[in-house]
Amino acid sequence: MAYRETEKMRQRKAEARKRIVACTYQCVAEGGFRSARVTRIAGLAGVATGTIYRHFESREDLFAEIFRLATQREVDKVAEALNSDGNAAERLEWALRQFAERALKGPTMAWALIAEPVDPKVEEERLAYRKAYADLFETAIREGIEEGCIPDQNARQSSTCLVGAIAESLVGPLSPTQSSKTDSTTDDNNDLLVDSIIHFCIQGLTGTRR
Amino acid sequence: MAYRETEKMRQRKAEARKRIVACTYQCVAEGGFRSARVTRIAGLAGVATGTIYRHFESREDLFAEIFRLATQREVDKVAEALNSDGNAAERLEWALRQFAERALKGPTMAWALIAEPVDPKVEEERLAYRKAYADLFETAIREGIEEGCIPDQNARQSSTCLVGAIAESLVGPLSPTQSSKTDSTTDDNNDLLVDSIIHFCIQGLTGTRR
DNA sequence: AGAAGTAGTGAATCAGCATTCATTCTTTCT
DNA sequence: AGAAAGAATGAATGCTGATTCACTACTTCT
Structure with a gap:
């Protein structure tokens, strides 16, 4: 044997991979999955198109990884919010608020994660992550x-409803057709939007108006 | 001039168009939009592929029409349910129940309409129809x-939440991966599902547990 | 140095289906 | 009957970008 993979090489490869991931992330954050071309990603990352395929089976696999990465970040934030102080209802409210506000802050990525039509493998990840959210909420x-701060109910089902209500409420404001600035997308409006989503959700959960 | 379009011809063409629409509908109901091939549709309808294009600009346009047709049917049912007897809360409950039950009865079509990844023109229709539902609920x-049977709130926002909660709750049970019969998809389960969705929705709306 | 193996390259290939269009068949009129 | 127009046909085309792979360039070892 004359060549064996050495630490240096492993690192170099890992760096290239990271670069590819970062550039894909950027492309997706700019225009969603559909418009992210493999050639463009390769160009940005400073590698040849073929190199992408030494690191990922396929474009779909690459996208699935990006999806996982981006969503895990959000899931973690929600989990964190659910670990804050206060009773369960308050913590849930805080978590929902975090979720919505973060989405509105990075609308293209949020749209890509929540509502953009994607290929099967990525769709699978999406379903898995919706489940992850639902699991957190359910707990x-x-x-x-x-x-005792939330009345007895089907926790699983309610958590699914929470996910749906919030996702649907965000789809309109997030979708790329209309949110091209200069329209009614002000911070104030966003605050109101978030408030009324949460109002509905908390009431659905607790049956209490506030 | 030697040939001018006559009533007989107009009818014959209209019939061919209808046949194309019906066969597309069938294909979509069987496997969703993505798997509906133009050639297959033409075959079923007993016309040549080219003929499809004398009636529709493109596959996407054909699909958009099918989408409209199928969804309008559902919207009408919901509108009808909202016109029944009882106070507004009761009518809303009835409408939501109709919506969910009908979806569970024709799961593939419902999935195609609610959650299948579709091309832009069809997605546009989907957004329009989600708005149509939201409008009905809002009113x-x-x-x-x-x-006075529903407390004051942002009606628009609440209606969007309703649409989201119900759509999301149905996505799992509807998605074609898992609902291939012989699993836990019994009528009983469906009833329970529908009940708890509606429980959450009505409570979100009225703040009242029942 | 040079052998043996690995990583990187990017132009050429491929795939899969919607769409086209030159041609044939029908209908309608004089 | 036959001319003029439209409708229907379906095999061939075209498009678009992901993916491949024969090749070059490096790395690591003896």
Whole structure:
């Protein structure tokens, strides 16, 4: 044997991979998955198109990884918010608020993650992550039921409703057709939007108006 | 001039068009939009592929028409349910129930309409129709507020939440990956599902547990 | 130095289906 | 009957970008 992979090489490859991932992320954040071309990504990352395929099976696989990365970040934020102080209902409210506000801050990426039509493998990730959100919410709802601050109910189902209500409410404001600036997309409006989404959700959960 | 379009011809053409529409509908109901091939549709309708294009600009346009047709049917049902007897909250509940039950009865078509990744022109129709649902619900909510059976709230926002909560709750049960029969998709389960969706929605709306 | 193996390259290929269009068949009129 | 127009046909085309792979350039070892 004359050549064996050495630490230096491993690192160099890892760096290239990271660069590819970062550039794909950037492309997706700019225009969603559909418009992210492999050639463009390769160009940005300073590698040949073929090199992409030494790091990922296919474009779809690359996208799936980006999806995972980006969504995990959001899931973590929600999980974090659910670990804050206060009773379960308050923590849920805080988490929902975080979710919505972060989405409105990075609308193209949020749209890509929530609503853009994507290929099967990526769609699979999306379903998995919707489930991840629902799981988090479900646990919190159960805690709330224990604590007594949330009335007894089908926690699983309610959490799914939460995910749906918030996703749907964001789809309009996020979709790239209309949110091309200069329209009614002000910070104030966003605040109002978030407030009323949460109002509905919390009420759906607790049956309490505030 | 030697040939001018006559009534007989007009009819014959209209019939061919209808046949194309019906066969496309069937294809979509069987496997969604993505898997509906123009050649297959032409075959079923007993015309040549080229003929499709004498009736529709493009596959996308044909699909957009099917989408409209299928969704309008559902929208009408919801509108009808909202015109039944009872106070606004009761009528809303009935409408939501109709919507969910019908979707679960024709799962592939419902999935195609609600959640299948589709091309831009069809996606546009989808957004338009989600708005149509939201409009219907919004009106009913306003009526409920007038009547006093629903507390004051942002009717637009709440209606969007309703659409989202119900759509999301149905996505799991509808998606073609898992609902291939012989699993837990029984009528009983469906009833429970529908009940808990509606419980959440009505409570979100009225703040009242029942 | 040079052998043996790995990483990187990017122009050429491929795939899969919607769409076209030159041609044939029908209908309608004089 | 036959001319003029339209409708229908379906095999061939075209498009678009992902993917491949024969080749070159490096790395690592003896």
